[in-house]
Amino acid sequence: MPVAPPRPKPLPLNALRAFEAAARLGGFSAAALELGVSAGAVSAHIKTLEDELGAPLFDRNARGVALTALGQKALPDLTAAFDTLGQTTQALRAAAQPKVVHIVTLPSIAQLWLSPRLPELRAAEPEIEVSLTAEETPPNLKRAPFDIYLFYGKDLGEPIAEDALFPVCAPALARRLSTPEDLANATCLSDSTWFKDWQIWANAVRPGWKFSPRGPVFSLYALAVEEALNGAGVLMGHKALVATHLTSGRLVAPFETQVALPDRLSLWCPRAVRAQTPVGRVVEWLRKTA
Secondary structure, X not given: OOOXXXXXXXXXXXXXXXXXXXXXXXXXXXXXXXXXXXXXXXXXXXXXXXXXXXXOOEEEEOOEEEEOHHHHHHHHHHHHHHHHHHHHHHHHHHHHOOOEEEXXXXXXXXXXXXXXXXXXXXXXXOOOEEEEEEOOOOOOOOOOOOOEEEXXXXXXXXXXXXXXXXXXXXXXXXXXXXXXXXXXXXXXXXXXXXXXXXXXXXXXXXXXXXXXOOOOEEOOHHHHXXXXXXXOOEEEEEHHHHHHHHHHOOOEXXXXXOEEEEXXXXXXXXXXXXXXXXXXXXXXXXXXXX
């Protein structure tokens, strides 16, 4: 009677994913950030994979980790495989829900630029459902489940709005500001990510001016904008993000100088887009309203 030999145990998919991310990104912490887990979890997954293989994939030392020859050999094929899996998954999702368009963008862009436009989009394209996700950094284009990416960047996709810096505040506060030097005695609102914006603008209006803003720092730019609307202080405005409030008159620019930035509000799609598809129609609408 024939006896079937035991089949080789498959390598755990999550462990392979953790190894590929750590090897491609150059460390466990970067892999953890991309995968949305802890660095300890990445390390544990890789240790499990190494135990299954009976060989190390990383050399570990006080300065960090480095790929072994085995790890270097495995990385290209694993990266290609996970890229293909991501693209196939995206295509499957798009085919299953063709009228749902998934957009990912910065929290500030989602709240201040995109959200005010969505009612008009729903009225123009009532059969299309827009799903909106806010993330601080662009996800992996080949693997993340999004149709449209909106982020600030240089040479990232198609630029749809220029960016420029200039102070903005409520009209009552603007009346107390005659020259840029008056900002030294004003409450200046800052965003933690864009904290250096104040110095960039100060150098443009007064070369060599070492300006240190005095006032609260916010982790979300939209919160800083809300406080500026409330009259709490002067905010360094990003043109695309404060344009609606400038048009309404709720915010004003007390000084004329605007500093153009190389990073622009850019749109890009991970897959080719046909004009008459739901994604293509949303892309065209975003271009028109930028």
